Amino acid sequence: MSDVKNVKCARCGALDAAPPDFIPYTGPLGEAILAQVCQQCWEEWKKMSVMVVNENRLTPFLPEHRQILEQQMKEFLGLKI
Ligand SMILES: [Zn+2]
Numbered sequence: 564m565s566d567v568k569n570v571k572c573a574r575c576g577a578l579d580a581a582p583p584d585f586i587p588y589t590g591p592l593g594e595a596i597l598a599q600v601c602q603q604c605w606e607e608w609k610k611m612s613v614m615v616v617n618e619n620r621l622t623p624f625l626p627e628h629r630q631i632l633e634q635q636m637k638e639f640l641g642l643k644i
Pocket of ligand 1: 574
């Protein structure tokens with residue numbers, strides 16, 4: 564993709580970093596991630612999310628569990644949304 568806009572990462576502060584190449588979110592949340600998070604921090608969140616799911620015994624297909632996971636993600640990444 565040549566039209567990818569680089570991001571100023573909300574988590575690590577990297578300037579002009581490449582955004583994640585794939586995220587499982589659409590809508591305003593997906594747009595916020597692609598505009599505010601670098602690829603490296605996204606990879607760190609993916610590892611962290613596995614721990615969050617295990618520690619809290621989350622079942623990601625339950626909407627209320629998904630909400631918990633999304634809240635943790637916003638805090639971890641410093642998303643402004
Ligand atoms: Zn970053």
